[in-house]
Amino acid sequence: MKNRRAIRDGEISNVSDTALWVATFRGQEGERKDAAFHDPLATLLAGTRGRQIAASMPRSAVVAWAMIVRTAAIDRLINESLATGIDCVLNLGAGLDTRPYRMALPSALRWIEVDFPNIVELKNSQLAERPPACRVERVELDLSDRSSRKAVFAQLGSESKNALVISEGVLPYLSNDEVASLAGDLYSTPSFRNWIMDFDNAGKRRMPRVWEKRLRAAPFLFQVADWFDFFKQSGWLPHRLITSAEQSAKIHRPYPFAFPLGLIMRALPAPVRGRILSLSGAVMMRKQEPQARR
Numbered sequence: 001m002k003n004r005r006a007i008r009d010g011e012i013s014n015v016s017d018t019a020l021w022v023a024t025f026r027g028q029e030g031e032r033k034d035a036a037f038h039d040p041l042a043t044l045l046a047g048t049r050g051r052q053i054a055a056s057m058p059r060s061a062v063v064a065w066a067m068i069v070r071t072a073a074i075d076r077l078i079n080e081s082l083a084t085g086i087d088c089v090l091n092l093g094a095g096l097d098t099r100p101y102r103m104a105l106p107s108a109l110r111w112i113e114v115d116f117p118n119i120v121e122l123k124n125s126q127l128a129e130r131p132p133a134c135r136v137e138r139v140e141l142d143l144s145d146r147s148s149r150k151a152v153f154a155q156l157g158s159e160s161k162n163a164l165v166i167s168e169g170v171l172p173y174l175s176n177d178e179v180a181s182l183a184g185d186l187y188s189t190p191s192f193r194n195w196i197m198d199f200d201n202a203g204k205r206r207m208p209r210v211w212e213k214r215l216r217a218a219p220f221l222f223q224v225a226d227w228f229d230f231f232k233q234s235g236w237l238p239h240r241l242i243t244s245a246e247q248s249a250k251i252h253r254p255y256p257f258a259f260p261l262g263l264i265m266r267a268l269p270a271p272v273r274g275r276i277l278s279l280s281g282a283v284m285m286r287k288q289e290p291q292a293r294r
Contacts, residue, residue: 010056019095020050093170
């Protein structure tokens, strides 16, 4: 009965639950002596339910590795972007990300988080007494609501000169048409010039069978043969790429020795393993000027 209860409590019932899942791994990272970053507020936000989800999901060690590598890579891209004069960050589907509280950011920077109302309410209540490093605002919005999304983009775009967009762990849950529409709307906003996202360029592939049932309420929908070619059609080109292979080496975090994927990966020749791990990572996309698209 205890195991059945744990699995029931750890079930993912909607996309928002995946934010609890990811936040748990981010919080646990700080417990390591070789931590790539420290995020104690992630543990606070994930709570007991986040720990239950993380504990009940298959391939936990592999997912944790991927989340930490991804987070650290995007941290690097954000820091590099700040040197270019970014005046605003728009974090789409921000989930339980707490970068404005844990990163050294300019106090004048405007950081806007967009997500479902339940996520915004949770963060507003739990972080009300926690001082961020910069100006933080939160907007309640379902990104699939295009009319409302375009209105938010138009307003925020008019209030910034050089905005950075982030969509970490968001695109897989949108359909190809929804991602194309989002990319087009971002491109149409003049002050949105740079866009950080995680990527998986391994081509079209189905979700692992061990996850299909567990993620029925939050399936991976975005499937493309070539990730970067897809976004090129909407005017976005890769400007700065950090692969999982590069970032894992930088933070000295090899692929976990976990059955069965870890054993398979460790058995592969190093060059082959490196090529596989270079198919994913984080990327800074930059808007292609209209005349260059002709």
